[in-house]
Amino acid sequence: MKKLLLLTLILGIFFTAHAQFPSGGFGGGQKKTTVTGRITATILDSLTKKPIDYATVSLINAKDNKSVNGGVTDEKGKLTLQNVSPDSYKLMIGFMGYKTKSVLVTTTPSKPDNNIGTIYISSSENTLADVQVQGTKAVIENKIDRMVYNAEADGTNAGGDATDVMRKVPMLSVDINGNVQLRGGAVRVLINGKPSGTMASSVADALKMIPAEQIKSVEVITSPSAKYDAEGSGGIINIITKKSNAQGVSGSVNASAGTRQNNGAFNLTAKTGRLSVNTSLGTNLAYAQNSRVIMNNITPTTNIYQDGYSKWSRSGYNGSLGLDYDFNAYNNLSTNIKFNRFSNGGPGESDILINQVAQKNISDMDMAFSNMDWNVDYKKTSKKEGEEFSISGQLSQGRNTTDYNNILRIPNVGDFPDIRSNLGKNNEYTIQTDYVLPITKKTTLETGIKGIFRNITSNNDEVAQDFDYNQDVASAYGVLGFDLTKKIKVKGGLRAEYTDITGVFAGSLPIKNDYFNLFPSVIISQTLKGNSTLKISYNRRVQRPSLFYLNPFRNNSNPFSPSEGNPNLAPELSDNIELGYSTFIKGSVINASVFYRRTGNIIESFIREINEDNVDKVLTTYRNIGTAETFGFNVFGSYNPKPKWTLMANIGLNTYEVNNELTNQSSGTFANYNLFARSAYGFGKGWNFELFGVVNSPRRTFQGKTDAMIFYGASIKKEVLKKKGSIGFNTLNPFNRDLNIKTINTTATTYQKTDIYYPLRSFGVNFSYSFGKLKFTEKKKIKNDDVKQDQQQGGMGGVQQ
Template sequence: MKQILLLTFIFGIFFKAQAQFPAGFGGGAQKSTVTGRISAVILDSITKQPIDYATISLINVKDNKSVNGGVTDPKGKISLQNVSPNSYKLMIGFMGYKTKSVLVTTTPSKPDNNLGNIYISSSENTLADVQVQGTKAVIENKIDRMVYNAEADGTNAGGDATDVMRKVPMLSVDVDGNVQLRGGAVRVLINGKPSGTMASSVSDALKMIPAEQIKSVEVITSPSAKYDAEGSGGIINIITKKSNAQGVSGTVNTSVGTRQNNGAFNLTAKTGRLSLNTALGGNFAYAQNSRVVIVNNTQLNNGGFNNISQDGYSKWSREGLNGSLGVDYDFNAYNNISSNVKFNSFSNGGPGESAFVFNNIVQRNISDMDMSFNNMDWNIDYKKTSKKEGEEFSLSAQLSTGRTPQSFSNTLIPEGATVGNTTIRNNTSKNNEYTIQTDYTYPFSKSSILEIGAKGIFRKIKSQFDVSSQDFDYNQDVAAAYGVMSFNLTKKLKFKGGLRMEYTTINFNTQANGIQKNDYLNLFPSAILSRTLKGNATLKLSYNRRLQRPGQNYLNPFLNDSNPINLMQGNPYLNPELSDNLELGYSTFIKGSVINASVFYRRTGGIIESSLTTTSGNTPLTTYINVGTGQTYGFNVFGSYNPKPKWTLMSNLGLNTYEVFNNASNLSTGTYLNYNIFARSAYGFGKGYNFELFGVVNSPRRTYQGKTDAMIFYGASFKKDVLNKKGSIGVNCLNPFTKDLHIQTVNNSVNASGSVYQSQNVYYPLRSFGVNFSYSFGKLKFTEKKKIKNDDVKQDQQQGGMGGVQQ
């Protein structure tokens, strides 16, 4: 009841503020004149290629003063907003081209004016050898984030989101697809919003998204108080491809390979102020054998031993389908409403066979598993702007609902026998999440901006077991409010700081202890100080406090015995992680080259990790615990260099320490060094031919109880533009000289029964070859709308799904 009263109070304040919004933040009447937009596409007059970063100025004809302006995007497009009806001159300028002036007029009855294609000519005397490069940079560096433009990287074709994430600077991805940012846990969003599938397993959710649907990946290392406090390492936001242009436009992508097949289709229809957008994607991975070898040795306190081993394979297939339907309508230049429905359906599993040895007794196990994920996310967003540039009020609501039915069977057959005992397990988890959010931005000036907002999240998780008495219900409600202020201390020194409050209430039931409750209040400050240096260089110092709540797979007490000698179970009594983060960053541009370097420190309390223990029958059991307090020091450097105009070299090196101190045992793991290396080389031969190479190295990963081997991925792609550069066809490969990726994980632990040693060797079939094709039609314009962002739950970062071997 306390959180409901708090949320009601917060939203009451914002609804009162919104009711006064038409008069502006500081009062005064707002003119009723409807403004519109002026849009155009700037092209080279000879090559007909788009001009990227052309400078556009809108000049009032009456007084010859500039009233608006901007630069074109990689497609040569420009859209000037909030233009009052009048007569103007559109001035177009770009280095090496003649400045061009175009007369344009808008009226109250027709406030929008689309000028279509505008051609500008080179100022050089000879134009035969002029080439316009409209390729977007693969990496962009911004004040609080680094952006990886996946659509500009040809090596992504034919993969899924997991393959894309492996090439993003500062990220490390294990073989199951679990992601870390500079050694810390992350919150993964899609278009700024959570997905119901993410609540179950990040690794499985990433496998559902074809790489061809991804426009870019934002790595946010210094989130302000405006963001949910989730993610001790930061936030990852995956932006998918969208379009918003007059008429009909779309893209088609398909890939066929030895490991995986993908298909994606996007279509947009826009007329006037109404826009409809739909997308459909699918993927299918062939069933391939993944070998797993596990050795468990338990030395009991009474002097005895319990030895268990496994050698076998699983032949899993994977298939998924995702789609979305969105509508967007501008009532006028100040009021917009949009809605989007997104669904995901995913199936993962298959048969397997292993030889088990229990203390020298040999048995054969015949297994089968089916893990399904079905999710739907529906959001409605309203946005109101004013004639004051930058002022904005928004109100958003979202419903996320997910179902994860899982079933598996094991038949243990003694040596020499033909039949055995069969065990069948079923579990269906339901995850419903309701969110309402409001935000308001007011610019006192171009450099002084106030942001305030409030949010409520209501989660209900229910897990239904074979036996109804073991059902698990988990309810979590979060009420939040924030305030952020940014301003210039001097011409070169900028500051952005804020405070976020989150009040969390939790209640859940367990079979052993009945209903349990837990309430807590947290404050999350954030601050960024940025200074501009000579030569386009920037120095940044930031601090923020973050939180990591355990997600569904961490909490669910369902005993997963899909592997009888490697049981898994969640822990509903986990506490959230709390971390303090400090970062010093430097970035510069030197003759077209980009250099970004940073050092950071993170202190995290209540770190959540997997824990190896045993059941009462001395069978190995993996669960999750708060292992202790960790300190991490780290360094990251990214560089991009062009030895020649058509040749790009890119590399990223990340280093961070790992150390955890356990308060209960008064023991420390000691300090270990982790690293990840990414390198890329891309070369354009002209006439639409492009070749790329990449490689990724992730160091051995340490945990409180053990270590996982290093992982190496490498690949190449060759692509040719076709159909007047509206399409492309290419080939790609991944780890062509290595059939399987061998990863060993070793864990050691001590419990009440004795000491436990576990060695797990997995051989993943990673080598693949593929052919891909893509085609774009119509006029594309990418836009990003303000959406709800739930970034406050730690997802399954250490195990894929509910355990077992995955490809």
């Protein structure tokens, strides 16, 4: 009944917006429509007559000086700006070491396309302050509400996966297992602005499904407005893949082979008239390598020491198919279907001493994840600039299986097998509608409503352990943006979310909960002298536990250190305040911020002693530990000693302190930090060389500490085939095969130490080739940003590479 009422409300809003639009509404009626056009140009050096690749071009409306479009030139200096409405514009062209040039451009309804031809720009010691191009290509873009890491510009990513890319994104910290945090807080990860059922099960595993060659950029949003779902105490990460809508046919092929893993990626886009089709396919295969694992559990009566290995392999593939059609200049319909499958696992064995009595555990683990996401999006615009209405639907179906086979061998006693299987399902149905109304030239109102219906099930070998969980979320928001003065901009909003949870565990244990939350947000930015910007923001966020945290399935792949989820977890709620400053000084970029975050009901892994078969064991599960307070700062800088040499660095620091209200205990205050440095140099004739290094400090939890992590890499790349292709060599941690990480957790009566040697060293070669031209456009997509995702690698029991 609740779902029916919510659907009725959404449809009501849909028709109300229809009625409120000017005549001509949704494609019919009397209003005359105009199909948008494109502007093309070629940018050359005025002296050498050579093309300027990666020059930044902004299209500015001549009437109000607002930027309406933009892009960068390709390797031939060519630029195409799509979806340009008929009007008068200024084309602003800038590149490091060159004078900024302005060109007047006009398009009309009768001639919407304008080929300007060749534009020459001359060198200068001054640099356009707004241009964020460093060296041979812009790797970092600093925007008012987000920082963008252009992964395709970083040659050291070749041959890796999305986890490797994340480790080099400013402000993010990623440990060896794939745990992703943004300034010490949990994050919501989106793919092309959309959630994925696989992400809802395990972020770390889902990231390893995506070859690095498929990633165009990563957006880090630290202060999301009320328009976004309230998920993510630290913020939102949006991964943009290499797919687009383009005129004609374009695509790319990438292949990498190495000692650690192999990747392949294919992207194809075709557009004829108003119809565009895009498709992609990616695959990866990681070789099986031994990871040594040492564990020591000590309780008052039992000392268990384990020394063994796991030999895991990993394989996966993903693909997508999308259609996009413009009925006219004001009505667009698009649909996209994505699928992926990923599996990992393998054999392992461990020598065990229980109070000095020798035993052996022989194991074989297999875990698989698969997911399908289908989206349908309709968007309507009008002659009124900036007005937009959209309605979107999404179906997401995810499956994950965990199968393991253990044999506990006790000398002179016998073998004791343990075979178990678990199937988890995560189905989501989403519908949303959004409306953007420009009230005046300087004031814009954004509103919308959304419904998410989730069903999570976990079916085990033991019928009594089945888990069925329903979570329905209804939300509405309003955001108002306006110019307070010529230099001060304000965007404030409020989001309301109602969550209804029902379920059953073990056939008889009912789960029932519902709660209503308000999530305010405000951001104030001021433009200062010298092209600097100062901003302050506040927002409230939530983290709902996902299947990984909730699934009560007992994973006994390590019989003496089992693990399970907790179906009774409450959501986290956090309040965030941030003060940020950014500036451009002669081409150099500096971005700094300080922040404070208070999180209630913070969710962490938790160990406790259990006794099974007359043996004390250490169980790992999850609990709402208490309230966490975090202070921190982040500084990013980029500098070009020479036009083709880029140096960049990022340093982030945040405190960790949790107070447990039940025991009135404090974890104490600790400092976490992460460092990233990169140097890229273009030697000319298509040669580029890059070095990078990452340092993540020890990480604290309420019960324990994990070692620091340091890794580094390099790549060299040569452009071939008239700059349409490249071939390169890359390496990661070449001087150390293993990365040794220790984790120690303690309670009043229990001590647990895990010492793992991850095989990280790798060498690889890669090849890429692009054909046609990729011209990007953006479409409004569904974003389910409301579920706390797994920040752990693999289903709580194995070691992965």
